[in-house]
Amino acid sequence: MISRLLKVTPRLRLIGIVLGVFAALVVTIVTTGDWTRNHVLAFQSESPSPVRSAVFEGDGSLHLPDGYRHWEHVGTxxxxxxxxxxxxxxxTTPQVMDTYIVPAAFDFxxxxxxxxxxxxxxxxxxxxKTGKDCDKNTFVCSTSFGSGIFQASYIGMGVMVKDSKRFPSAPGNWGYFAFRSNGSMYQATATARPQQQCASCHIRLSSNTDYVFSSTHIGLLPGNSQ
Incomplete structure (x- = not known):
């Protein structure tokens, strides 16, 4: 009987060691899994905005947005x-307003x-466009390509920038800027406009849509932002 126990004991010890290693491995996997999951969640909650920020000068003036005509066009x-x-x-002459949104922001x-x-x-x-080939009332112009209302020259642009760090107390964290055209060129930078020039209208008319005039842009209407 004693000889049998002596033979079995090493086996029991081996089984015990294996079970101990397996238990430690399970604890390590579970602990590591929890650590990984918690840190992924923390990383996701602290992730920066998916949109690259606008470029500003040291005095707070905004740089003319680069390549904006290649952004998402959402309406005219x-x-x-x-x-x-x-x-x-x-x-005195009708103005055409084309609206573009940086693609990453539009996708978001x-x-x-x-x-x-x-x-x-x-x-x-x-x-x-106006002139001798254009009706003074309808502004329809006759050309060799057919009749229509045509754009003639760019005169400027308005820009909205959402930046919680730069405009922490502004409604929706939006800043408003305007660039004027000098012939075929825009000014390189623009300073933020006072609230009564732009923000007041957005606050009064579109506070329920994050201060963006969504209803006046066909590309932002439900079902159209594809």
Whole structure:
């Protein structure tokens, strides 16, 4: 009987060692899994905005956005009269406003329904073509390519920038800027506009859509932001 126990004991010891190693391995895997999952969640919660921020000078002026005409175009509006959004001057020739949004911000909005930090929205303004071949009332012009209303020249642009660090107390963290055209060239930088020039209208008319005029842009209407 004693000889049998002596033979079995080494086996029991070996089984015990194996079970101990297996248990330690299980604890390590579970602990490592929890650590990895928790750190991934923490990383996700602290991840920066997917949108590259706008470029600013040291004095806070905004650089002219680079390549904005290649951004997502979400709509065009013709403003026939009233006051220009550039400087409040009276409109004597209809203005065309084309709106572009930085693609990463548009993709985020399309998937999540909100505008992320770093969003830039450009509204570029041009004048309607006029002249001897154009009707003075309808502004329809006759050309060898057919009749139509044509854009003639760019006169400026308005830019909205969402930046929670730079505009922490502004509604929606939006800053507003305007660039004027000097012939075929825009000014290189622009300073932030006072609230009464741009922000006041956005606050009054579109506070429920994060201060963006979504309803006036066909590309931002439900079902159209594909």
């Amino acid at each position: 509006r013709i403003k026939p009269d009233g006051r220009s959004v550039l400087d409040g001057s009276e409109i 909005f399309r998937k999540n329904g909100i505008w992320p930090d770093g969003t830039q929205i450009v509204k570029e303004i041009s004048l309607i």
